[in-house]
Amino acid sequence: MHDSPIVTKILRVDAAKLDAGILANAADAIRSGKLVAFPTETVYGLGANALDGRAVERIFVAKSRPAANPLIVHVADAEAAQSLAAEWSDDAARLAAAFWPGPLSIVVPKRPIVPSNVTAGGATVAIRVPAHPVAIALLKAARVPIAAPSANRSNHVSPTRAEHVLDDLAGQVDLVIDGGPCSGGLESTVIDLSTATPCVLRQGLVTAEQLEEVLGRPIGRGAPAADVLRSPGMLERHYAPAVPLTVVEPSEVAQEIERAAGSSEKTKDAPMGWLSLGPPCVSTDRNVLVVEMPIDATAYAQRLYAALRELEHAAVTSIVVTRPPTTTEWSAIHDRLRRAASL
Ligand code: TXA
Ligand code: MG
Numbered sequence: 001m002h003d004s005p006i007v008t009k010i011l012r013v014d015a016a017k018l019d020a021g022i023l024a025n026a027a028d029a030i031r032s033g034k035l036v037a038f039p040t041e042t043v044y045g046l047g048a049n050a051l052d053g054r055a056v057e058r059i060f061v062a063k064s065r066p067a068a069n070p071l072i073v074h075v076a077d078a079e080a081a082q083s084l085a086a087e088w089s090d091d092a093a094r095l096a097a098a099f100w101p102g103p104l105s106i107v108v109p110k111r112p113i114v115p116s117n118v119t120a121g122g123a124t125v126a127i128r129v130p131a132h133p134v135a136i137a138l139l140k141a142a143r144v145p146i147a148a149p150s151a152n153r154s155n156h157v158s159p160t161r162a163e164h165v166l167d168d169l170a171g172q173v174d175l176v177i178d179g180g181p182c183s184g185g186l187e188s189t190v191i192d193l194s195t196a197t198p199c200v201l202r203q204g205l206v207t208a209e210q211l212e213e214v215l216g217r218p219i220g221r222g223a224p225a226a227d228v229l230r231s232p233g234m235l236e237r238h239y240a241p242a243v244p245l246t247v248v249e250p251s252e253v254a255q256e257i258e259r260a261a262g263s264s265e266k267t268k269d270a271p272m273g274w275l276s277l278g279p280p281c282v283s284t285d286r287n288v289l290v291v292e293m294p295i296d297a298t299a300y301a302q303r304l305y306a307a308l309r310e311l312e313h314a315a316v317t318s319i320v321v322t323r324p325p326t327t328t329e330w331s332a333i334h335d336r337l338r339r340a341a342s343l
Pocket of ligand 2: 150158
């Protein structure tokens with residue numbers, strides 16, 4: 001553990017033309033207990049050797065993450081996943097075959113080889129095979145599983161670009177592999193297979209409906225209230241920008257801008273932010289920074305966290321978001337907007 005800030009090294013890689021030397025260096029860093037931030041198809045991860053409890057401890061320190069929030073372990077393939085799992089059910093095998101590599105984390109009973117701080121002291125471990133060439137190459141070169149939460153300060157918006165990682169964690173992480181923007185933009189879906197009925201603990205780019213189709217039966221959505229601490233990602237107020245955010249119907253945007261502007265009279269010159277869905281539908285005299293969001297769910301997810309960070313950087317006093325459509329492909333986006341809005 002480092003008491004004083006460390007110098008963060010940044011290495012740029014071209015995902016289409018991987019540099020074996022850079023990946024070998026990063027793999028060495030992982031094996032020697034260092035922290036390496038790397039791109040995945042969802043968001044950037046803050047990685048450490050998942051089998052080294054001291055390296056894992058550094059993740060919690062760097063992020064100021066509560067020890068009660070367990071980490072996702074990344075592996076190169078389903079076989080490596082089984083070496084960490086005490087049980088690998090037919091359900092696990094089916095989900096892995098259908099969605100890996102990809103944005104699905106599967107919670108299963110853990111083997112003793114997984115250090116207890118990875119799982120926050122619990123008996124289960126979340127595992128996933130990421131679908132990003134840099135992440136897979138790093139896992140293969142490191143030859144150890146990599147524990148990696150999103151590479152942001154605890155509770156802040158997840159990073160979808162290397163710059164976001166630096167904004168939050170420069171001086172806390174040894175190495176950042178810059179592989180460009182993440183294509184997915186939202187964190188993986190987390191499904192718990194350790195209970196009688198499989199249950200989605202965190203929504204993500206794989207929808208509950210897709211999971212039910214592969215499992216062939218209905219699954220739970222959200223852990224029972226008493227169980228919420230098993231997956232703190234379910235807690236409200238998470239993935240949040242540093243300013244108040246309100247989601248409103250398209251017809252209410254103008255009114256909300258007036259209301260928010262009125263309540264920030266003291267900071268008259270500071271702008272407010274608006275995530276408009278497609279081209280802005282109202283005009284206003286107020287100082288509003290408009291981010292025109294895509295009307296396609298996949299593109300919206302990809303853009304969302306970067307847009308929130310851009311507005312934060314512009315020091316907006318508040319953010320208004322036009323409510324997107326409510327069809328299933330928008331579910332995870334609604335989930336994140338709801339959490340970002342729960343002040
Ligand atoms: O897309 C992602 O999942 C990214 C990339 C880097 O892979 N990672 C990520 O990790 O979002 P993190 O730590 O920000 O979120 C992990 C979520 C948390 O909600 C945590 O509570 C839950 O997974 N989780 C981890 N292990 C768990 C377990 N054993 N049981 C229940 N929930 C678990
Ligand atoms: Mg996170």
